[in-house]
Amino acid sequence: MASTLPYDVQAIRTEFPILQRTVKGKPLVYFDNAATAQKPKQVIDAITHYYSHYNANIHRGLHTLADEATAAFEASRSAVQTFIQAKHHEEIIFTKGTTESINLVALAWGNAFLNSGDEIIISTLEHHANIVPWQMIAEKKDVVIKVIPIDADGRLDMEAFKKMLSPKTKMVSVVHASNALGVVNPVEDIIELAHQHGSLVMVDGAQSAVHLDIDVQKLDCDFFVFSGHKIYGPTGVGVLYGKKHLLESMPPFLGGGEMIKEVTFEKTTYNELPFKFEAGTPNIADVIAIHPAIEFINRIGKAAVRKHEADLLAYASTKLRLIEGLQIRGDVEEKVSVVSFTIDGIHPQDLAILLDNQGIAVRTGHHCAQPLMSCLGIVGTTRASFAAYNTIEEIDVLIEALNKSIRMLK
């Protein structure tokens, strides 16, 4: 699957039309990949091709277009299944994104299986998308949410986690790699420990799916969720993986077409997996376009991209450390290609404005992780996140632009 050819970043760049554009008269330097990755031409073309050649509603039509669209849609499901090594095709549920996937589990599973006094464990590193849905169901079901603390670098306090686990623990929902800091959590250990206590585990793979090799069977996680748009695919489509017996035991999330077997006004029987959780006409075009995104990743090879991104991260971290007053947040070994930092006396928003004027896209602020920011005692960070198409030269542009911005602001 992985290529043995040398890593040709310039060739990869030619596959991404957006990288040709300029911002404020300067070549775009796109370092906001943890928010969303850019799309290779194959992904963009797949969407156009679908609407130009075989747009049809799927699964029930008895005409050629419907057959072709259904085949392409289900081929995407198979591609996702292989991408995360799921055992069964029907364990892959398409949603509109990680947020909806988490909400689906929190609501459908939570409504059916949570009882008063039960406990859910999340971590301090969570994105709001893995906090709020649990708060909503916890309030309704009188369930307690416990939060795994972190150290100053964003490492989970595993001893504290062990102490939190008890027969009351029904779900541990943790992020695989922190969107704000890039820190990778020891999810294998978390899953094993949680299972010893009879708890289920959901892994938020929004940031990890594109970088790390995901094998949900080996991980033995009960649920794994991620978004298409962070793996070079389109926005508006996400994935919920769940173990088959769990998904089968859960009631539907939304009611409507697609998800039914038989409807009478007296009683409705639900469709089987995966359709039970895919009510209504799905986002067909974007689901189909996830397939070429996965093919792109497979063609370059995750290991090759990881090596490239690790080089970028190491280079950027070394250069950033030379800047006076700059502190890398989440400065640990096990990271995805995210570098998040603060600079004494400089507000992240000021930096973002000045960097934008130099053609550089970074993310600043709390990164939808306000509890994490308040735990670290900061208002926010500036975050540069790298992808397969970023270059060492672009990091040089960032460092130069940062130095210039700091001079202007001080």
Add this chain to the structure above:
Amino acid sequence: MESYQPISATEKEIIEDFSMFETWEDKYEYIIDMGKKLAPLNDSFKTDDYKIKGCQSSVWIHSFEKDGRVYFEGDSDAVIVKGLVSLMIHVLSGHTPQAIIDAPLGFIDEVGLSSHLAQTRSNGLRAMIKQMKLDATAFKLKG
């Protein structure tokens, strides 16, 4: 308090100032400078009551009325945003509530600052202007 020229005249002055800038650096150095020149806001106003919601940075605006005119003071923990606060205070402070409510503020677009009005969750200027106009409306209703 001194007498004030119409809002449109201040806007015109700012447009003239900006027209002399050749680079984006000049523009932002001017804004940063505006921020540094802003009179300090008493800490007693740096509370949630005076905080503008919807900004990535903290922005506080305090307004008061004197002799039929509305005066603004403000601050921010971000330098450029503080410059924008200063710029808006420079334009709007000391006018009648009606003049503030009616001010079209076309200069923002003309000097190339409209990106700060973008509908992103981190924008500051839009929320700031909305609050200043709301304050003016409140003073107008109080009569």
